[in-house]
Amino acid sequence: MNLAHRQLPGADKRVQLMATCLCDAFYADVARATVEVLEHLGCQVEFPEGQTCCGQPAFNGGDWPASRRVVRHTVKTFAGDLPVIVPSGSCAAMMFHGALLEFEKEPDLPEVQQLAHRTWELADFIVNALGVKTWPGKFDATIALHRACHTRGTKTCDSAVALLTSIPGIKLVTVGEVEQCCGFGGTFSVSFPNVSASMGELKLEHIRAAKPDLLVSPDMSCMMHLGGLAEKEGHPIKIQHVAQVLRDALKNAGLL
Amino acid sequence: MATQLIDQFAKNLAADTQAAVYDGSKKGHEKRTKLLFDTxxxxxxxxxxxxxxxxxxxxxxxxxxxxxxxxxxxxxxxxxxxxxxxxxxxxxxxxxxxxxxxxxxxxxxxxxxxxxxxxxxxxxxxxxxxxxxxxxxxxxxxxxxxxxxxxxxxxxxxxxxxxxxxxxxxxxxxxxxxxxxxxxxxxxxxxxxxxxxxxxxxxxxxxxxxxxxxxxxxxxxxxxxxxxxxxxxxxxxxxxxxxxxxxxxxxxxxxxxxxxxxxxxxxxxxxxxxxxxxxxxxxxxxxxxxxGRTDVLASECKEILRCIRCGACLNVCPVYRQASGHAYRSVYPGPVGAVLSPLLAGKKFPELADLPKASSLCGACNEVCPVNIPIPDLLLRLREKGKREGAKLAAAGTPPMGAWSLLASQPAAWKTALFGGKIINYLPTKWLPIPPLRAWEAKRTLPEWKGGEFRSWFRNRKVGAVAPNRPDRKPESKEGR
CATH class of the missing domain: 3.40.50.10420 (NagB/RpiA/CoA transferase-like)
Structure with a gap:
């Protein structure tokens, strides 16, 4: 994993938000919570209106020319030198790692690298760029944290754990086989429907065994799959993004 | 919608066999991890x-x-x-x-x-x-x-x-x-x-x-x-x-x-x-x-030649655990095989071009590899090769990305689609000519479409009354940190 994404914000804490297509289409409140959390931390959040997607679906599907078209659009849309904050470990990893692979032999690789260098997953940014290691507020819940696979090798999960466990009222439970994938995998979920669903069932078994009130992840794609599976079988589970928990903790204590 | 061969193999695998593979590989992984981190x-x-x-x-x-x-x-x-x-x-x-x-x-x-x-x-x-x-x-x-x-x-x-x-x-x-x-x-x-x-x-x-x-x-x-x-x-x-x-x-x-x-x-x-x-x-x-090894050496996937054949990537791989080694139709199964077998196949690459698709790209294989092979990156490179060479087996079940990439590089069209997507909240998806959506719903529900809602909120909220993106805009935060 390329981890050169370490550009710190300036004194005015201006940042750009890459909301991700999943939040744009389905999880509006996750994008909103991300803005509220960042603004609580004194950041000035800009939302480039032209943004669409990080390009990952085509990249993972093997259609790199199609993916590069989208990445080029994203590079153009997020031009400048501000940190780009992404409430998804997977889309962030696409921007600071995946895109570099598919641009290896392209003349505009430097522009892609420049964006990669500025791209941060939200929890990693809060802890390791802003230096905020604890979180105020109140949130009464037993939480299972799903370690989204595309955060492997990054500081996202450690950051999320540090923030969540510091919130009064939160109890974090251990989930079995944390290293195992939930089975989403983008188009994998539809081209390998049986394996994907079996992986999801195993993940749900482990999660349910830990008896959490709430399943939390730094990535909504895993949540869409696990939440959708659980609902389909008639036993829905409550899912939230890390940003929503951080925001609600502030609200619960009247800090927002 | 077509599904991948390895997925079909997994679906038809005898329960006994699947259980044996699953238990054996899971135990292998757990013991490995404990010993390695204990030492x-x-x-x-x-x-x-x-x-x-x-x-x-x-x-x-x-x-x-x-x-x-x-x-x-x-x-x-x-x-x-x-x-x-x-x-x-x-x-x-x-x-x-x-x-x-x-x-x-x-x-x-x-x-x-x-x-x-x-x-x-x-x-x-x-x-x-x-x-x-x-x-x-x-x-x-x-x-x-x-x-x-x-x-x-x-x-x-x-x-x-x-x-x-x-x-x-x-x-x-x-x-x-x-x-x-x-x-x-x-x-x-x-x-x-x-x-x-x-x-x-x-x-x-x-x-x-x-x-x-x-x-x-x-x-x-x-x-x-x-x-x-x-x-x-x-x-x-x-x-x-x-x-x-x-x-x-x-x-x-x-x-x-x-x-x-x-x-x-x-x-x-x-x-x-x-x-x-x-x-x-x-x-x-x-x-x-x-x-075929010198051809691998000359390819973009030469790192796979570091492999010392320990099998740790098989043991940890959720797809291997579900599908078993025989699903890979080659001598080397699992994540390492999904890279190595199509490469060693040489001219017969198209016959095994679907193997690199048999991964959610979760990265567990790289995390356990004793010689740190970036297996997910190599799988991606081979997916690109399969697509570029038009390998049919690799394509099964992967939606075409051309139209999507056009949409995702034109903001006006994107915004229209975000708004128009709301239709899935009102129409049964079986009426919609979108095979991946149906494939998704065969196993899972789809969340409610909220296309464009965040954008409206961001534009219209209180602090948003000041033109967005203005550097002098002060956020509403009560807590100065």
Missing amino acids: YADPNRLRELAGEIKQHVIENLDTFLPAVEAKLQSNGVKVHWASSAEDACAAVLGIMQARGDKKIVKSKTMVSEEIELEHYLDKHGIETLETDLGEFIVQIDHDHPSHIVKPIIHKNRREIAKSFEREGLGAYNDDPETITRRARQFLRHKYLAADVALTGANFVSVESGRMVIVTNEGNSRFCLAGTKCHIALIGIEKLVPHDRDLGLLLNLLGRSATAQQLTVYTEFISGPKSAGQPDGPEEMHVVFVDN
């Missing part, structure tokens, strides 16, 4: 270092291979070079024929599976007997290994007991100790009757020409003790620069493969029997096998 404060640093050593080897094969050839020759070993599977088989046959020998006892080697040696030798009247217990069972069942370290991970002891009964190795008894004892009794006589021992090698040191063979059953020692000639089939990537590198690699291999600090037997073989030695082969041959 070392930072195993990841060791994996990275081992990866650097093996990368150094494959980057410098042009100098290491002649060097190790010279060293082996000075140790009294005859060195053969085989560029293809046929060459490698012919080299072994040539040695057998020159000696007038007919019977081989062999220990486990994946290269021999890769070149289909047993079948070839059988056609030429040479009898080959597997002496690794798992491989022996594969042989009597005319089956194929489904794991590179645990070849019969897909079988349970009841099946094995039936096979033994059928082969006249005693009445039905599924007690593992009894099975092992019977195999041992059968094999003892075979060792003594054999002419030639055939082995692989886990490592060969360029510095000393020592080859290293690790086993847990001691069968390769039995093979070598009773025969006059030793033939080692070795992939050209199996080198290490120095003997001292073995300290690191052997520690990682045993832990990663079978959760052992060290395998039960670790043999260092420097050449044929010396004058003072009471027994051991008088003649020794090394057949270095290329069989």
Whole structure:
């Protein structure tokens, strides 16, 4: 994993938000919570209106020319030198790692690298760029944290754990086989429907065994799959993004 | 919508087999992780270092291979070079024929599976007997290994007991100790009757020409003790620069493969029997096998040649656990196989081009790899190759991305689609001509479409009354941090 994404914000804490297509289409409140959390931390959040997607679906599907078209659009849309904050470990990893692979032999690789260098997953940014290691507020819940696979090798999960466990009222439970994938995998979920669903069932078994009130992840794609599976079988589970928990903790204590 | 072959295989897999593969690989992974982290404060640093050593080897094969050839020759070993599977088989046959020998006892080697040696030798009247217990069972069942370290991970002891009964190795008894004892009794006589021992090698040191063979059953020692000639089939990537590198690699291999600090037997073989030695082969041959490896070296996936065949990536892989090794239709299954097999297939790449799709790209394989191979990156490169070359098997079930990429590079169209997507909240998806959506809903529900809602909120909220993106805009935050 390329981890050169370490550009710190300036004194005015201006940042750009890459909301991700999943939040744009389905999880509006996750994008909103991300803005509220960042603004609580004194950041000035800009939302480039032209943004669409990080390009990952085509990249993972093997259609790199199609993916590069989208990445080029994203590079153009997020031009400048501000940190780009992404409430998804997977889309962030696409921007600071995946895109570099598919641009290896392209003349505009430097522009892609420049964006990669500025791209941060939200929890990693809060802890390791802003230096905020604890979180105020109140949130009464037993939480299972799903370690989204595309955060492997990054500081996202450690950051999320540090923030969540510091919130009064939160109890974090251990989930079995944390290293195992939930089975989403983008188009994998539809081209390998049986394996994907079996992986999801195993993940749900482990999660349910830990008896959490709430399943939390730094990535909504895993949540869409696990939440959708659980609902389909008639036993829905409550899912939230890390940003929503951080925001609600502030609200619960009247800090927002 | 079409689904992938490996997914269909997993769906149709017998429950018994699936359970055996799942349990075996899960336990293997858990023991490996515990032992590795119990022993070392930072195993990841060791994996990275081992990866650097093996990368150094494959980057410098042009100098290491002649060097190790010279060293082996000075140790009294005859060195053969085989560029293809046929060459490698012919080299072994040539040695057998020159000696007038007919019977081989062999220990486990994946290269021999890769070149289909047993079948070839059988056609030429040479009898080959597997002496690794798992491989022996594969042989009597005319089956194929489904794991590179645990070849019969897909079988349970009841099946094995039936096979033994059928082969006249005693009445039905599924007690593992009894099975092992019977195999041992059968094999003892075979060792003594054999002419030639055939082995692989886990490592060969360029510095000393020592080859290293690790086993847990001691069968390769039995093979070598009773025969006059030793033939080692070795992939050209199996080198290490120095003997001292073995300290690191052997520690990682045993832990990663079978959760052992060290395998039960670790043999260092420097050449044929010396004058003072009471027994051991008088003649020794090394057949270095290329069989597509130099093409891999020239590809964008050369890092896969670092592989030391520990099987840790198979054990941790959620797809392997569901689908089993046979789903991969090749000698090397699991994540390593999904990269290596299509590459080694050469011109037959399209026949295995779907293997790199058999991954959610979760990265667990890279996380456990003792030589830190970036397997997900290599899978992605091969997906690109499959798409570029129009491989049909790879395409099954992957929605076409052209229209999507046009949409996602035109903001106005994107916003329209965000708004228009709301239709899925009101219409049954079976009415919509979008196959991936239907495939999704076969297993899961879809969340409510909220396209564009965040954008409206961001534009219209209180602080948003000030034009967005203005640097002087003060956020509403009550807590100055």
